[in-house]
Amino acid sequence: MNTKNNILQTIHHLRASGQFVLYTNKPKVTKNELDDLGSFLAQEYENEALNYPFESPEFDEEAAIWGAKMIYFGAQFLGHRHDEPKDLNQYFEEFTTEITPASCLSADISLRFLPFIIKELEAIDFEDWLLKILKAHIKKFPYSAIGHDLNLEIDQEKLTELFQNGCFKTLFIDRVIEKKDISLTEHTIIHENIAIHLGAHKNHFWKAFTSEV
């Protein structure tokens, strides 16, 4: 692995041990670095997809790299920042492509760690501008925010559309059940699917879950 490639090293370390190591105080990414990062993420996705039910969607490199950049810069600016708030929007660009099950799952490889950073930021300063940016971005990827109590709005229509994909639907509901995120069960479509997953054993697996909405 290229030791100069800061973003790749950071993400690799994060995936391997769940810890952040920041290598520089001037975050910058080059095209080459992102290409290397892309192939690393593709490998990680392939490993995880082995455990995905149904047919796993194709790896979406663009979304995966976008997610990695999100967490890389998020962590950087949690650690220290010199720039003015107005200058920092350039680091967090909008994800403009349409969101599909493939992009949700690919971005999730690194995006699943973002809620921890959001929590840290909330603990430091609830009014932080960075917090608002990150929250606005992760709102589009509800799959990565499950179980963290971030009080995000959920676009039910979009979710219904994503749930057309059996693989994504099963993974989404599995994660809700695993994290026991009771607040999400307010949404009818999630509630229905949890009831289907738990079946007759709902008392055994999740006592707090009630069949009535």
Place this chain on the structure above:
Amino acid sequence: MERNLTQGVTEYWLRLPIAYKEKLAQIRVWKNLRMATDAQDIWVRGITPNQLVSAEIRSIPFKKIYVQQDNALFLLGGNLPEERLKTSLLWSPIDKALPVEIPNYNFNFFGVNETIDFKLVASNIEHEAKAVLVNLDVLEVYIQNAPAVRLKEIQWTFIQENAFLLGTPILPIPGKSYWQQLNFLIPAGYDFEYPELSNFYHKNLQVTNDEYIVLQSDHSYYKIAKEQFKPLSISSYRRSQ
């Protein structure tokens, strides 16, 4: 005006001279009966109409059957009260009042070389299934789109061409199911012919704590080491192919 004396009666009383105490042996297994003694007699109460007509009660000699009406005991079929209601007696469950006595040790017993067969018999008692033996093809169809929460608590291993799944709640797929007693996995619907001896079998087969003994309905068995079991997940299934 004449009334039907048996109206509303749910229990009958039985009176037996104390000399015939052993005659009660056959009904001491009925848990609903309570028993008391006074100077000359044994009193049993709590006998249901069904039990009254059974062979066990009818075969007891020298008995008198009473029904209770208000504060008096009427002989069954009689119109006049025979006794006052017994209020001062001390009632106890019949199996406590008539304890089993073990016969004296027989020093001249020659049957010590006799053995019993290790046998499984069909059983009526319901046990929760703990393990299932399923065909791999059947498992594959289910597991590809199974919710992770159902797989999480299941351990699995291979038995020839089949998958042996251990853990509850068992997966909703057809297969041979087993229930667990000690380290024995016994086919569902079967039990040892003498369940009391399971501890003895356990010791006699030299079962260690690191293995399961899977019994089969044809009385054969095989052992599975506990370390052979791996957590079941979609990836562990796909990797094993």
